Amino acid sequence: MSVPTKLYEGKAKIIYLTDDPEILLAVFKDDATAFNAQKRGTIPEKGRINNSISSKLFQFLEARGIRTHFIDTPAANQMRIRAVKILPLEVVVRNIAAGSLCQQTGLPLGTVLKMPLVDFYYKNDQLGDPLLTRDRLLLMELATPEQVDSITHLALKINDFLKELFQRCNIILVDFKLEFGLDSQQQLLLADEISPDTCRLWDMSAGDDPNLRVLDKDRFRRDLGNVEDAYQEVLKRILNEL
Numbered sequence: 634m635s636v637p638t639k640l641y642e643g644k645a646k647i648i649y650l651t652d653d654p655e656i657l658l659a660v661f662k663d664d665a666t667a668f669n670a671q672k673r674g675t676i677p678e679k680g681r682i683n684n685s686i687s688s689k690l691f692q693f694l695e696a697r698g699i700r701t702h703f704i705d706t707p708a709a710n711q712m713r714i715r716a717v718k719i720l721p722l723e724v725v726v727r728n729i730a731a732g733s734l735c736q737q738t739g740l741p742l743g744t745v746l747k748m749p750l751v752d753f754y755y756k757n758d759q760l761g762d763p764l765l766t767r768d769r770l771l772l773m774e775l776a777t778p779e780q781v782d783s784i785t786h787l788a789l790k791i792n793d794f795l796k797e798l799f800q801r802c803n804i805i806l807v808d809f810k811l812e813f814g815l816d817s818q819q820q821l822l823l824a825d826e827i828s829p830d831t832c833r834l835w836d837m838s839a840g841d842d843p844n845l846r847v848l849d850k851d852r853f854r855r856d857l858g859n860v861e862d863a864y865q866e867v868l869k870r871i872l873n874e875l
């Protein structure tokens with residue numbers, strides 16, 4: 634068999650071409666990075682766990698009418714996906730104040746937001762993924778006004794579905810990052826991944842202890858230990874519900 638052609642290698646995944654130009658293969662890596670790749674490491678089994686979680690969540694969302702790039706899971710750390718042109722935006726939905734929202738607004742960690750907040754960031758490592766305003770996003774033609782409206786609407790719907798699912802898992806969905814892409818028909822699809830790498834997830838059964846409750850990449854960012862255990866726990870609870 635010929636060696637597959639690598640299209641792109643990111644921090645957490647490698648994307649390969651397949652025989653079909655409409656289909657790509659994503660291979661999830663165990664590599665972990667944080668703080669714009671200034672901190673690097675490995676989380677054993679992360680590739681398999683995040684692929685499993687993402688695959689389950691994409692199928693869960695598809696069943697609720699959200700179009701995603703997910704096709705199937707041919708191996709534990711592999712996902713076949715529809716080829717899309719990724720919009721250079723990180724779309725963050727927040728339910729509870731944490732991370733950069735606390736740093737930039739002074740809101741105390743854990744503040745419950747009255748309404749979910751949708752923040753757009755420019756996906757650009759050189760600039761450090763800066764926060765965008767809607768006007769700046771349009772000025773730079775990163776998306777059309779219609780696409781911004783559709784993305785905002787979709788992001789809030791996805792938040793409603795995921796919040797309810799995680800609640801059943803006894804997990805609080807604090808915030809998460811989404812990426813969207815356009816397929817060959819210019820249709821907007823949810824892309825990338827949804828995993829403990831891209832979400833903040835707090836264990837409701839761990840009380841208010843700010844370290845014990847963390848079930849996501851903050852364990853790696855903040856050297857809290859037991860990172861793999863936390864990721865496994867999220868997968869276990871999702872598999873119990875789906």
Ligand code: UDP
Nearest residue numbers: 725731732733734808809810830831832833
């Ligand atoms: N996030 C992500 N990739 C990024 C930046 C953020 O997946 O490049 C996720 C992060 O894990 C968290 C949410 O988006 O769940 C909000 O992150 P925030 O803006 O608070 O930034 P951070 O504190 O991670 O710097």
